Every structure is written in C-alpha cells, then in structure tokens.
Amino acid sequence: MNSVKAWEILKANGYKKTDKRERLLEMFNATEKYLTARQLLDVLKMEYPGMSYDTIYRNLATFVSLGILDETELSGERHFRMQCDAKEHHHHFICMDCGDVKALELCPMEMVGQNLHGYEIENHKFEIYGKCPQCH
Known part of the structure; x- marks a missing residue:
C-alpha cells in the first residue's frame, strides 16, 4: 500500500x-x-x-x-x-523494540488446520514477536 x-x-x-x-x-x-x-x-x-x-x-x-x-x-x-502490497500470502516477524518487520514465507495453517477437524477457518493472522538482529 x-x-x-x-x-x-x-x-x-x-x-x-x-x-x-x-x-x-x-x-x-x-x-x-x-x-x-x-x-x-x-x-x-x-x-x-x-x-x-x-x-x-x-x-x-x-x-x-x-x-x-x-x-x-x-x-x-x-x-x-x-498494509502490505505483497501478492503472496505471508506472515511477519515483528521486533518488539524497534518495530522492524520481516516477512515470513511460511504459513503454519496447514499444520494448525489438521487439529481443527470439522471447523471452518475463515481467516487467520500469524505473527512472531521478538528482537531483530540490530536490537538483540
């Protein structure tokens, strides 16, 4: 965007x-x-x-x-x-100190979905929080 x-x-x-x-x-x-x-x-x-x-x-x-x-x-x-302009589905790592963001190409929904038999997933958001290399 x-x-x-x-x-x-x-x-x-x-x-x-x-x-x-x-x-x-x-x-x-x-x-x-x-x-x-x-x-x-x-x-x-x-x-x-x-x-x-x-x-x-x-x-x-x-x-x-x-x-x-x-x-x-x-x-x-x-x-x-x-908001991301990325055409590909992805998630983010977010640095809790500086707010830096790194896109993650991996989506864990396939694994999570296996544990939700009978449930209809409409949407999801996956974020990992921590410290980037500059803040670590």
Whole structure:
C-alpha cells in the first residue's frame, strides 16, 4: 500500500483529504516499521499543536477498517503500519523494540488446520514477536 492507493480508498469511501490525514499517511509511507499513536503524536504535535490522541486514533481506526493499515498489539499497546502490497500470502516477524518487520514465507495453517477437524477457518493472522538482529 502507498499513500496514492490509500487516498483512492479514502475518497471512494467519502473521506476528504485533510492535512492531518495526509501527514499521517506520509509517516506510514516513509517506514515499513510499526508505529504507535504516541510516536505519531510526538511528531504531529510539533506541526499541529492542537493535535490529540482522539484525532489520531479516529483516523487510525478508519485506516484499519478500510484496509489501509495493519494493526497489532505489542506489550499492551496498539501498533500500526501500512498494509502490505505483497501478492503472496505471508506472515511477519515483528521486533518488539524497534518495530522492524520481516516477512515470513511460511504459513503454519496447514499444520494448525489438521487439529481443527470439522471447523471452518475463515481467516487467520500469524505473527512472531521478538528482537531483530540490530536490537538483540
């Protein structure tokens, strides 16, 4: 996902282009790492002194619901990143210190599915958490 595609999705769903939304998308577009609302607020408060958590979380919730951002929880805090553009199905390793992400080509669902006889799996998300080589 990039900010051009994100704006297409937002406009198609009736959302107007605002400076704050534009800046949020620029921040996500500039990194592959997961970011927290606190990290976003620290940067945006310098440019928009009246910026609040409510404004950030409202926009993040919109972006997640429209499939623009991925969301995960690390150490009890929600983290966000631009949704992958990968055409191939994959999962992620996420560094709990710096938020770095590494794609995993392996999917454990085949093994897990063997233990769920009679259950219908509609979707899944698999993430591994730890420390990247730079943070280790």
